[in-house]
Amino acid sequence: MKPDTSAYARAHAATLKGHPLESEALIRAARMLEQARTRPGDTKAFAEALDFNFKLWTVFQADVSDPASPLPLKLREELMSLSLYMDRSIRSLLREFDDKILQGMIDVNRTLASETGRANHSIDRSAGSGLEL
Template sequence: MYPTQRRPAYSKAPPEGDPRRTEGWALTEAARRLSEAQRNPENADAFMDAVRRNWRLWTIFQAGVASPDSPMPPDLKANVLSLSNFIDRHTVGILADPTPQKLDILIRINREIAAGLLATPADAAPTPATPVSTPPAPSGGINQSV
């Protein structure tokens, strides 16, 4: 980015102290980078960087949820881990065959989870036990829904 160009407002990290906002921002930023990589697939380095950063983010989520200290309810924990496993498998598929269309589902998942995390409590649905649906596995894969 050139010094004269301004970064979009949504790429500015949120203030510390609100983990939900931070996670929502991180997912939104990862979706933005994936979307940009999808629009410019000829820049292979940026494409692979966006995919790897997204994978790293989901690995951080996975580690946090799997931690014995995680306060997350067991049903929600299982759903997040299942979704993380799907993202792992799908990302490996993208790394093996980097096709821009394969980013669609990662972008959509990140945006939908971010929207839930960034919703104000009045906007949020009060059903924490409602399972998160796991997207279908890519062709030839196994869907390991919990």
């Protein structure tokens, strides 16, 4: 029997905001794709990984499309371009498996997770520890 971790996941997500949540979601997206790759016969895991990535990148699309987004226009355009790349990759993988496309998706997720994590670390250091004793 699998333990129910959904309550923990919801509580954990509720404590994360901004860059940490984005970074964690991107890491999860990359990990799901990587795990699906290591189990080529597991079509359910592959479909779940693609679905999670689709939903995640749809959220990014909505965020960068919002005129009220605080992100600089150039960054929003670059994120939209990445998002469209991910959409095309997902559609392609739904038609036919291609390891190079899958690796490209994993790389995009990992790289962006690393960048958002780095941005968050810089913000945290400039703002102090945030701990109140």
